[in-house]
Amino acid sequence: MAKNFFVTGTDTDAGKTFTSVALLKLAQQQGLRTLGLKPVAAGAELIDGVLKNDDALQLQAASSVQLPYSQINPIIFEEPIAPHIAAQNAGRTVGVAQLAGFVRGALMQPADFRVIEGAGGWLVPLNPQEMLSGVAKVLELDVILVVGIKLGCINHALLTARAIRQDGLNFAGWVANCIDPDMAQQQENIDTLKRMLPAPCLGVLPYAKAGEADLSALELPLAG
Template identity: 50%
Template sequence: MQKRLHDFFVTGTDTEIGKTLVSAALLRAMQAQGLQTVGMKPIAAGAEMHEGILHNEDVDMLVAAASIKTELSLVCPYLMQTPAAPHIVAELEQVKIELSLIVNSYQQLREQADAVVVEGVGGFCVPLNAQVTTADMAQELALPVILVVGMRLGCINHALLTVEAIVARGLRLAGWVANTVDANMLYPQENINALRERIVAPMLGHIPRLNVPDHEKAEVAASYLDLSQLK
């Protein structure tokens, strides 16, 4: 596939550390640059039925943050209900996760928008089935990676191990974002400084805990990002 300047794969140091928030913020920040944007979360678990339609809050946040409205089946090819690890849920719900469908969906989205932000599931090496992991999915998509570091005790080790895994796959780490998970974390700036010294990629921003309504979070989070360093 031809390389594009504004398509990225967003991964994280763990689950529940702000990948969706950062992905949505990236979409809003790129819209501010005049780009048509769309988000993609290829695999989402924990969907609930509302008025006969399955909804997942992460997918809904990406849809709301995008400037392009498109088919939900492209935004999230694998939308599952059980809130657990994807390989477990897929087996329980008899879903066969295939990377070819994910890549095809991404290719269709890139025809509709200037920028596609693809959010991974869980951490970088989460299994999708017995054969493949999220890392395999990232490798198939071959996009530059943006790493979300959940700021809490242990984040330095988690971040550096994830960076090693990304580089080992031959992928380019385009940048990283610090996202405050534990508002009471001791010495957050010192941790950030340690990461900046060790991660050979630009820090794109530090998002604090946001005490704003959910529908405003992506816009507010975008104000903490500096995309001028993305290449």
């Protein structure tokens, strides 16, 4: 049975793409067909005359099931700003039903392990009424939280976990991504999160400047 996960973060730059790519590669190592999606992205450059987002390109490259870029990342804005503001600036409207429809179409492709990466944190607006997390709710996706390990991460992680559960979704697991190599008491913070977060820790990714994640530090949330 295919496993579908929505990957969110404690904040922008927590390492959602870094972690999502690592999970996709690990799943491939275990013989699973993989697919990564980025329904909405803000921040892009023209490549062969087409706007493309680097995060989405990384997900596409890490997927064994190959889809056209337009299915990996159906909604894209050039400005690297909050999606709802980017949409306003572009004179466009983006909604949960629209994005969920795009994702459903992509999920029709056979795969064993799929990740749908969000943008920013859990409560990122799409428009004045809807949040991007609404896509995960409509599609009833299990959620993986990427915790950017830095000062303040405990509060951010606990608040996000509470919001995920209040939205009625399964909090399938979390990954500690060590984004600050100089953080004081790093291990103590991770140990606190392991005690307090109501989901299993799927791994601790050491700091990797422009490098690849240590796949041996991860496990897939395939139980259940």
